[in-house]
Amino acid sequence: MKKILFILFYILLNAKNLCLAENTKLQLEIYKNLRCLVCQGQSIADSNSDFAQTIKLVVRDKISEEKSKEEIYDFLTSKYGEWIVYKPKFNKSNFLLWFLPYLVMIFGGVIIFVLLKKRKNHRLN
Amino acid sequence: MKISFFRVSIFLLVIFILSVFLFSLDKTKVYDTKNLIGQNIGSFELKSLNNKETINEKLLRKNKFTLINFWASWCAPCRAEHKYLIKIKENSKNIKILGINFKDKENEAAKFILEFGNPYYFLAKDLDGKTSINFGIYGIPESILIDENLKIIKKFIGPINNEDYKIVLKLTK
Secondary structure: OHHHHHHHHHHHHHHHHHHHHHHHHHHHHHHHOEEOOOOOOOEOOOOOOHHHHHHHHHHHHHHHOOOOHHHHHHHHHHHHOHHHEOOOOOOOOOHHHHHHHHHHHHHHHHHHHHHHHHHHHHHHO | OOOOHHHHHHHHHHHHHHHHHHHHHOOOOOOOOHHHOOOEOOOOEEEEOOOOOEEEHHHHOOOOEEEEEEEOOOOHHHHHHHHHHHHHHHHOOOEEEEEEEEOOOHHHHHHHHHHHOOOOOEEEEEOOOHHHHHOOOOOOOEEEEEEOOOEEEEEEEOOOOHHHHHHHHHHOO
């Protein structure tokens, strides 16, 4: 009986630790995607400013209230605008930001293709 | 005349880069939270500075206008704006000021009020600053003017000055 109780206690303790570790991982992930609005190019994770400390407390509270990552970002975005998140949600005002790298890549590819084809034709002639 | 594809591409790329610079550099974008104007403040609950009562949004619905002022005794610009808050209290009948003492020590806050006067109708404390996040506060002093429906009419980021004082009087006539 004692052994069973000990094993149960051990499992419970580890489950709690695992849960805490998961929460810490999630906290850090969220902090890294949040911009410190009063700092020069620092994320909430990097900053020790008053604002960053408060945001950390709020994020921790929201996680303990079992809010999802998206819900936390939505809450903070509703208060501070899209600027607070480093990776903003896709919308009509930032579609260029999302698609521009792909467009540049395609455009560059077309230029390289045309130039190589031209060179090949030139050699053949 | 045969136009080289390569030249056209480079030309288009240069035009694109120049237009990006033209449109984005032309705008002076200083970050603020004025986008909250027109929105309603959410529900909140804070203890009064003397711990005797609870201050929430229901109390503010009773006022025609409320100016929510975030301040602290350690904040130097708060001292500069304080005289304008007192002037607002004295010269506007329609407005009540809610002072939210931000991350401060209670005795220091009380000392500040004794020294500079009390412009506040309600005086609440936000010791850990968490409630201020609900108002989109990112530094103090900041003030938010709301109407009886709790709709944000104006946000003042930084200390209230004479010009802001006039704006408050005009908006709350």
